Amino acid sequence: MLGIETRDGLRRLTLDRPERGNALSAELVDALLEAVRDAAADPDVHTLAIRGSGRHLCTGFDLSDLDGCSDGDLLLRFVRVEQLLSAIWHAPIRTVAIAQGRTWGAGADLFAACELRLAAADASFRFPGAGFGLVLGTRRLGERVGADIARRWVIEGRQADAREATAAGLASEVLDGEPHAHPGLAQRPAVSRATATAIRLATREDFRDADLAALVRSAAAPGLRERIAAYRDALRGSTGKA
Numbered sequence: 001m002l003g004i005e006t007r008d009g010l011r012r013l014t015l016d017r018p019e020r021g022n023a024l025s026a027e028l029v030d031a032l033l034e035a036v037r038d039a040a041a042d043p044d045v046h047t048l049a050i051r052g053s054g055r056h057l058c059t060g061f062d063l064s065d066l067d068g069c070s071d072g073d074l075l076l077r078f079v080r081v082e083q084l085l086s087a088i089w090h091a092p093i094r095t096v097a098i099a100q101g102r103t104w105g106a107g108a109d110l111f112a113a114c115e116l117r118l119a120a121a122d123a124s125f126r127f128p129g130a131g132f133g134l135v136l137g138t139r140r141l142g143e144r145v146g147a148d149i150a151r152r153w154v155i156e157g158r159q160a161d162a163r164e165a166t167a168a169g170l171a172s173e174v175l176d177g178e179p180h181a182h183p184g185l186a187q188r189p190a191v192s193r194a195t196a197t198a199i200r201l202a203t204r205e206d207f208r209d210a211d212l213a214a215l216v217r218s219a220a221a222p223g224l225r226e227r228i229a230a231y232r233d234a235l236r237g238s239t240g241k242a
Contacts, residue, residue: 002035010045010186011042011045014051016053020062021055021102025062028062033083036048040092048088048093048095049098050095055100056100056107057101057111057123059107060105060107061077061081066232069225071222074228079215082212085109090208092193092197094115095114095116096184096185097110098120099119099123099171104126108125113140116172116184117172118173119165120162120175124160125159125160126158126159126160130155132224133227138150
């Protein structure tokens with residue numbers, strides 16, 4: 001489900017559910033959050049890289065068990081996703097996301113939360129959570145691409161390809177070669193870890209409480225499961241899947 005490998009200060013986390021497009025199940029979110037916190041606490045780790053096995057980085061929130069969930073179950077799961085995104089955004093170490101294929105929903109939010117964001121040429125990005133009433137990750141997206149573009153992408157359900165995402169600032173760069181071999185992954189920082197941590201603290205405003213409150217307010221509206229089910233059914237209809 002989650003592969004973890006460390007070498008020379010670089011810790012790689014591999015989302016390993018290719019048969020589900022690396023969709024974020026409750027178990028995978030918990031494993032990711034624990035791994036991010038462990039990497040942040042390890043003085044020997046300077047870079048945390050997140051990638052996906054198979055064709056996609058992450059196709060979003062796992063809807064496979066939706067019919068057995070209550071609104072309360074889903075609210076807790078989305079809170080855990082927000083905690084994961086916040087832990088990545090405020091990590092004291094360099095964080096890197098490597099996107100290929102579909103990088104949608106919570107997967108796109110995860111990508112946006114990282115410091116260095118590498119996109120393969122076939123990567124695509126969507127933020128569909130507003131389609132079922134959620135406010136999740138939008139402020140961080142706004143910091144990457146600007147408020148106007150973030151609102152348009154989220155409200156219109158727009159899909160951006162790798163070139164558009166790079167031009168807007170969501171992706172740091174598009175890679176024509178093998179993204180997992182990017183030199184930025186293994187390069188050690190030019191300053192001490194303590195200095196790098198202080199610089200990150202000085203350049204990132206702390207909106208953790210506000211981000212969590214915005215999510216909870218949006219998710220707490222009655223009928224969350226029904227809204228997500230309607231979105232899922234519409235998606236199935238548009239793709240012809242049963």
